[in-house]
Amino acid sequence: MRGSFPKRLAAMAAAMLGLSMAAVGIVVSATPAFAVSCPNPNHSDHQAFLWTSNTGDVSGVRAGVKFLKDSALCDWTSSNTPWDEVWLSVEVPGTGTTIVQMGFIHDYNFMEINEWCKFWATPGTGAVAQNYGCTGYSVDDEENFSIHQDSTKTHYVLDDCGKNTTDYSNCTTKSMGTADFSLPAGAVSQEEFYGSCGEHEWGYSGDNMKIGSVSGSPILTLQGLGAAGQWNARDWSTQPDEQNCTNGGNYNWLTADSNPVHGVKWFDSRNTS
Amino acid sequence: MNKRRTIIVSVISAAMAAGAVSLALVVTQAGASPASPVPPVQAQPVTSTITFPLSGEVLAPPPANASPAMTAQAAAVKALNAPSGTAIPSNVTVYLGLYTLPIGDSSVCQQPGENCSADTIVGNTVYTYYQVLAYGYEYSVCGGSLADGCAAWEFVDANTGADLGGIRPRGTATAP
Numbered sequence: 001m002r003g004s005f006p007k008r009l010a011a012m013a014a015a016m017l018g019l020s021m022a023a024v025g026i027v028v029s030a031t032p033a034f035a036v037s038c039p040n041p042n043h044s045d046h047q048a049f050l051w052t053s054n055t056g057d058v059s060g061v062r063a064g065v066k067f068l069k070d071s072a073l074c075d076w077t078s079s080n081t082p083w084d085e086v087w088l089s090v091e092v093p094g095t096g097t098t099i100v101q102m103g104f105i106h107d108y109n110f111m112e113i114n115e116w117c118k119f120w121a122t123p124g125t126g127a128v129a130q131n132y133g134c135t136g137y138s139v140d141d142e143e144n145f146s147i148h149q150d151s152t153k154t155h156y157v158l159d160d161c162g163k164n165t166t167d168y169s170n171c172t173t174k175s176m177g178t179a180d181f182s183l184p185a186g187a188v189s190q191e192e193f194y195g196s197c198g199e200h201e202w203g204y205s206g207d208n209m210k211i212g213s214v215s216g217s218p219i220l221t222l223q224g225l226g227a228a229g230q231w232n233a234r235d236w237s238t239q240p241d242e243q244n245c246t247n248g249g250n251y252n253w254l255t256a257d258s259n260p261v262h263g264v265k266w267f268d269s270r271n272t273s
Numbered sequence: 274m275n276k277r278r279t280i281i282v283s284v285i286s287a288a289m290a291a292g293a294v295s296l297a298l299v300v301t302q303a304g305a306s307p308a309s310p311v312p313p314v315q316a317q318p319v320t321s322t323i324t325f326p327l328s329g330e331v332l333a334p335p336p337a338n339a340s341p342a343m344t345a346q347a348a349a350v351k352a353l354n355a356p357s358g359t360a361i362p363s364n365v366t367v368y369l370g371l372y373t374l375p376i377g378d379s380s381v382c383q384q385p386g387e388n389c390s391a392d393t394i395v396g397n398t399v400y401t402y403y404q405v406l407a408y409g410y411e412y413s414v415c416g417g418s419l420a421d422g423c424a425a426w427e428f429v430d431a432n433t434g435a436d437l438g439g440i441r442p443r444g445t446a447t448a449p
Contacts, residue, residue, distance in 0.1 A: 081414035081425075083441070107441060109353055110365050110412045110427050119441075128327055131427075132438035135354045151384040155377065172391060176399065177377030 038074035038082075044193045049236040049255065049264050050093065051186035051224050060148030060156075060225030061088045061186040062168060063263070064218030066210040067104060067141040069116055070271050072200040076108045082194035083107035085119070085129075086202060086209055086266075088222075089187045090147050090156060097123055099187075100156040100178050102145040105129055106202070118143060120158050120174045130174070137163070140207075142218040146171060148225050149180055156180060166219055186224050186234065190266050204271035205252075212263030221262040233260035314361040316345040316408055319370035323409075325426075325440060332370040332409045332428075341369065341431030345408045351434030352427070365412045372407035372428045372437060375400050406431045414442060 051058060065086065073082045087103025101121045109115045117134035137143075144161040146168050156178045159171035188211045192199050203209035212222025224234035236255065255264050318339070323332040343351070345367045350359055361367065379397050382389035393403040407428045415423040427439035 079415065105441070108414075109439075110362065110410045110425070111349065111353055111355055111359055112362060113353060113355060113359075115353070122328075129441045130328065130438055131441055132436075134436055150381050150387065155381060157381065157387065171388065173376065173381075173387065173389065173399075174401070175376045176381040176387070177375070 038199065042080070042194065044191070045241070046189050046191040047241060047266055048187055048189035048239040049261070050239055051234045051236050052093075053185070054183070055227070056183055057226045058090060058184050058186050058224060059153070059227055059229075060146070060231075061090055061188070061223070062144070062146035062148065062161075062220070062225070062231065063088055063188070063212040063222040064142045064144045064220035065103060066208075066213075066218050067116070067137050067139065067143060068202045068207070068209055069106075069139055070200070070204060070207075070273060071106050071202040071268075073106060073108070073114065074194060074199055076112045080194040081108055082192070082199060084190070084192045084199060084202065086190045086211065087119075087188070088145060088147065088211055089189075090181065090184045091187050092181050092183070093185050093187070098181055098184075099123065100147050100158055100175070102147060102158055102160070102174070104143070105131060107131075109134070118160065120160075122156075122158070122175050122178045132174070133160075140217075142220070144168060144218075144220050150176065154180060168220075186236075188222065188236070188264055200270050201266060201268035203265070203267035204273060205267050205269065206273075208265035208267045210263055210265045212261075213265075214257045214262045218263070222264065233262050235259040236261040236264065313346060314363065314365060314367050316367040316369045319368050319409075323368075323370070328440065329375045330440070331373040332368060332407070333373065333404070335369050335371055335406060339369065339406055339431075341406055341408075343431060343434050345369075345410075345431075348408050348429045348431055348434045349410065352429040352436035361410070362412070365410050368409040368411065369431060370407065370409060371404040372402055372409065373400060373404055374402045374437070402428075402437055405437065407437055410439075 071084050084106045085103055087101050089099050089101035091099035099121065103119060104116060105119045106116050115134045116137060117131040119129040119131045121129050141163050143163050144165055146159040146161055148157055150157050155176055157173055158175040159173055161168045161171040190201060190209060210218055212218060221233065223231040225231050252267055252269055255261050319332050319334045346361060349361055350357060375398050377399050379394045379399050381387055382399060389399055393400045395403060408431050410427045412425055413423040414425045422442050425439065425441050428437040430437060
């Protein structure tokens with residue numbers, strides 16, 4: 001039965017409002033996708049795996065990285081702007097900024113809107129992330145990153161090898177100016193800043209945050225480039241969680257297989273989808 | 274290659290000449306929500322080159338006759354895929370300038386497996402972006418002054434609204 005005009009008008013208005021709100025919810029959210037409690041806004045945390053060598057065998061790292069959006073940041077404030085990252089790198093452990101690094105970042109843009117971007121960083125930019133590619137991604141897209149020494153073994157090349165591609169043949173170089181490091185390690189990590197224990201990490205038990213994989217998703221596995229020039233699966237070690245949050249409490253992390261590792265993954269036990 | 278370099282040199286010369294001219298350009302930002310009580314943020318032309326020492330990026334003064342196709346507001350909305358009318362917060366300072374992002378030495382481009390076809394090469398340097406007329410949106414992300422390392426930037430093509438990327442200060446971001 002058709003309703004009266006005022007009722008139909010009200011229904012239409014409600015429907016339009018609903019659609020508008022839904023659209024806004026998809027496009028932009030000034031607050032996290034779901035409420036999080038952030039009692040310690042200065043907390044930070046990371047969960048990392050390292051591939052180390054005492055013989056200078058670490059010349060590069062590459063992998064497909066799964067894109068997820070189910071992380072939730074603490075609220076934006078002008079004094080503490082939180083962010084999460086997932087990345088791979090070649091670095092000198094413990095130095096802080098002796099690193100070449102690529103991955104995904106979830107933060108707030110200048111309109112105080114949640115954004116998910118790709119990023120890269122070098123020793124020069126180690127104190128800052130160079131964000132790029134902040135639109136155009138869907139959940140479960142795979143982005144392929146490759147960090148490797150150039151052929152003369154003097155500089156690192158940071159290559160973005162595309163979304164949902166199946167190899168590293170068509171890459172866009174984001175940086176090629178960093179001189180190679182002495183005895184670096186490979187690293188893959190997930191990190192959280194400003195309210196980390198309250199923030200929800202990327203992935204849930206049924207759909208993990210992944211760098212590489214043994215199951216074909218991401219298609220491209222985690223590989224390390226040895227000094228002799230071979231890309232292979234390598235031995236990765238789980239690093240102690242020495243910061244503010246608790247593995248097995250707020251989140252879980254696990255390698256996808258025994259060494260040599262083809263992929264690592266994490267999930268937040270609080271996430272449900 | 275020679276022709277390309279000639280063009281680039283010409284562009285540099287033009288930019289330098291333009292820099293000598295007094296800049297009176299003010300780009301008024303339009304398109305803010307009519308309901309918003311916040312006056313629209315205005316973009317100001319860069320008057321002296323801003324260099325980002327950590328990355329080598331540069332935001333240089335625009336030509337005196339620069340006439341961007343988009344307002345800072347419209348460019349921001351497009352770049353961030355934000356709802357139309359989303360206002361630029363008042364704590365954001367907007368600049369108009371020529372944005373340049375160097376990424377390394379061109380010798381790497383000659384090596385097997387490397388491809389710089391999407392980049393601009395000037396002299397021996399490779400650039401992802403070279404003197405692109407862009408808005409630079411500067412804001413603080415950690416409460417301190419911008420000079421204290423709290424400044425974040427986003428760069429957006431002022432003619433197309435394409436997001437050119439940005440700089441985010443961060444804490445220690447390495448594995449142990």
